[in-house]
Amino acid sequence: MKEYKKLLVVVDPTSDTQPALARAVELATRNQASITVFLSIFDFSYEMTSILSGQEREAMRQGVIAQRQAWIDEVVEHYSTSEVTIESEVIWHNRPFESIIQYAISNEFDLIVKGTHEHDKLKSVIFTPTDWHLMRKSPVPVLLVKEHDWPVAGKILCAINVGSEDEDHISLNSKIVEHAKDLAKRFDAQVHLVNGYPGTPVNLAIELPDFDAHTYSETIRMQHEERVCELALTLGISTDNCHVKEGLPEDVIPDVAKKLDAELVILGTVGRTGFSAALIGNTAEHVIDSINCDLLAIKPDGYKSPLDES
Template sequence: MADQSRFMLVVPPLMHNSPAFDRAAALAKASQAALHIVAFDYLEGLATAGMVNEQALDQMRLGYVERHRQWLEDQARPMRKIGVHVTTEVVWVERPLQEILIHLKEQPMAALIKALEHESLLSRLMFTPLDIHLLRECPVPLHFVSHMHHALPRKIVAAVDPFHSDDQYKGFNDRILCEASKLAITCNAQLDVVYAHDLSSISADEFGFSNGSAFFSSSKAKTLFDAQADAFRELAQRNGIEPECQHMILGDPAKVLCNYAQAYETDVIVMGRAGHRAMERLVGSTIERVLYKMPCSVWVVQE
């Protein structure tokens, strides 16, 4: 994370403090980085208020934006006292996604930090939340803060999946472990690596088996398991992960990762987000499920 010197903290339009402020300040101080706090304001009631004239409505909007800017300055003051260089910004915009992406293009950031906004399943089915849009489109590491145990993470878990027949995954797990290792070093935190493997999700013919029943009724299942274990150990050793910090667990990845994080009081889980070609498999089947159920914060590394 030392190759870039700024973090961006995105906060909601309502003036409400959240653990994301403390996490952003702690990470910025630990990595000797600057912090830019930005609020993308838009209040439906204020935006459509029936006023006598447009000038009065504009004054109300400007007044709210200024109050929010002053509020952000109040939150930034204690951060500056501990040595973090903090800048603040408030932007009035109805749909913040494009503005966030423009900001990231114009002002390169080490990571984007944001409090996770918990949405109901029905809401997510009807409307795609901003967090999911960011998960799919954010070009920099993305840190969703939720259920925070410590401002500066003490226990970090990297989730990897090293066993694929598709060449597009080559090197991706190494990047996940590289980001996780840099984060752990910055925070002086413990780093463990988990490979949650689920044989039920593997297509038999993908690995040369004529049918699933033959696969599971033969020694080929053990052969595949051993191959997965070898790939995992090689990946971990290549990235300097000690054997006692390597954990290969059988089961549904989302359930395994949530249970592991709960059992070991994990502060942050680092996961990979694949490109659009594999979006349905990796985001739809694992990251989105983990994002809203994980009992800790999530750090997402883009492919």
Template sequence: MKKILVATDFSERSDRAIRRATLLARTFDAALLLVHVIDDDQPQRIVRAEQQASADLLAAQTRSLREVDGLRCEFRIVFGEPFEGITQLAREANADLLVIGPHRRQALKDVFVGTTAERIIRSSDRPVLMANATPAGPYRHGLVASDLSECSGDALNAVQSLGLSQHMKVSLIHVFDAVALWAQSRASLSEDEVKDYLDDEEERAAAELSAFLAKLGLDPMPQILKPATAPVAQVISSVARDIATDLVIVGTHGRTGIAKMLLGSVTEELLRAADRDVLAVPPRRAGQGAA
């Protein structure tokens, strides 16, 4: 990881993203690029005033990150829609990682689809880290969610290509279907029958997961297998809390056309409700090899 782009709107949420990006830059000896987007669909005098005020704030932040934190840091101001400006600059700057703050949770509802955060993640062609938790130190334990799809393979490869696995423990969770169990009335099954069935399904899932990792050419890693006795995102979040992971890594499931416009439902739910950081990994770009 050589360059980290962090988006800021000067809010407390953005401060969280800058702090996390700072910790990552220290860990990886990476350069930081701060970006702020100004809506240019307003009177030019307002645009100019916002540009000057933003430049002053960014210059002060950049100076502090250089002098106090000892980081290589610069800033850019772009104009237009936030999600377009941020993702375009990430491409132009060839950033390895894009860091954003948590999405703004509104009173009485928790809407994620349509937010700037969701649109950035949906349109980005490089990993996006949503810094949900207050940064207290470098990451210690990451949890990669896998459904044995190509997209979850991309997430696993990103852990290695970004160098994350060199600096923290990484575990893998696979939530497997237990279709036959729920197709029948559980009342018709004894506890022993339920246990035997789940044991068989877990053994099958473990074999599939091992084959999946071998196909990717990845070394074995700590694995957690859980039956889908609740929505998958809830199972992943519960395990993340139980084993005290501070980062959840998941693929976005976007590809091309209509599919690219949508996030996978599990990814969306994790991003919407997560109480810890989430790294959303898009499909590998054309010509990009595996780690």
């Protein structure tokens, strides 16, 4: 597995605290990695000022960039340690997610780290459109961070799919667990596996009077348990840490994460775009609204982002 040696941290210019940068420093300290703090800014009013020449507009943009750069320098100073190298980059771009992904690809970063927004009143997490675009379109793993610590001997939960024998899904399962094992080794954490399996189709029970729903459900459960345990044994995970539950993944994963009090959920995202994405949706996008811990989204090997200009 490729280690996290180069971390790209997306800072939040609206917040006094930067949980993503704090988490990145933790990771970098354990991985001897470097960090680049990244901010994408844009102000449409500067582009529409017709009374100014192109040169004057560019000077104004550079002035804004310089102001933000000075702010980032103050932020970096607060989080800096003697063990971690932190650089910074401010870019003028009208679509933040595009600038993040393109910068991460062109500079060969191993991980994108970004904080999520917390709603003060209800303490619920609000995932921005940028978060969703990053999960769908970034070939680089994306870590979405909440404001909490990763304690020693914590729990990392891997969401795996054993309902498909497709080679891409099988290799993605292994990739997810390998990422978890590497992080677990550095944080002395436990790795757990979770899998949701479908319940008995209602139409079968209605249309077939002799249909044995209980036997059907037990057969599906045993198949999934066997596959999960087989994967666990192959990858060196204790079968005691396997959780197989009936239900949709977007319901099962948050439920198990809450019961385990997991610090991190790792899952694969297939990167659907266009009509199929709108129609089918993505498990990751349903899960993130329901978990109260960090989320690491990983793409299958060979995934090419629509934003990859190379």
